Amino acid sequence: MRVELINGNKKRFLDLLLLADEQESMVDKYLDKGTMFAIYDDDLKGICVVTKERDRVCEIKNIATYEKFHGQGYGKKLIDYVCDYFKDDCDTMFVGTGDSPLTVPFYKKCGFVESHRIKNFFTDNYDHLIFEAGKQLVDMVYLKKEL
Template sequence: MKISQVIENKKDYLDLLLLADEQESMIDRYLERGEMFVLTDGDKTVAVCVVTNEGEGVYEIKNIATAPLFQRKGHGKRLIDFLCQHYKKNGHTMLVGTGDSPLSIPFYEHCGFTYSHRIPDFFTKNYDHPIIEDGKLLTDMVYLRKPL
């Protein structure tokens, strides 16, 4: 397994990015200003992540997705652990925003994140269709934080 940064042709990973953020116009808001990393196994892309610099030592995971065949095997956590170490030299906090979902919140908590705040109605105001995860309609964006 290898983790490397993607500098060009980030849209080549759009299918994977859409697993975590299902509206391309929302991905376009952060893709070019963010730094993208991929976890690969040989020639197979296992996971992808986009991180933005929010200023004053704060970084934010905007998108993290693991290919379906590789999910629930620790690859997402491995990528997050790598990114926290990578950004530790220039920052003090890693944020992640997600829906209030029984799938994603426990994953981030397992990675060491704790609740920070929420943005009410984020998904209903910013997406052109309802976002449903594990049978639950997502409305608020829940932010979690992890000290670096």
């Protein structure tokens, strides 16, 4: 298993990016300024994009693994890798997600704790309703992890 830094042609991973953020115009807002990583275990398993938000603060903007590889530890390995990668430049790593029974417990398992919420983020910023695990996503839940 290896993690690689992706420097160019990040859009070639659009299929994965859209698994975690299903509107391309939203992905475009952070993709160029973000640092992208890909995890491989023989072949590509997942990606992660992290942005530097302000002094000593980073944010995971997108993390996705192909569905057939869910539950096999690739997402956690990516989170561990990016937290280690940014620990010299950042004290805090944030991640924003929908209030989903799938993603919030995953991030908590990775050591994140709930920080704050942005009301109506998904309904105000996306051109369609978003559902995950049968639940409509409305508010953005921010979690943080001290590095």
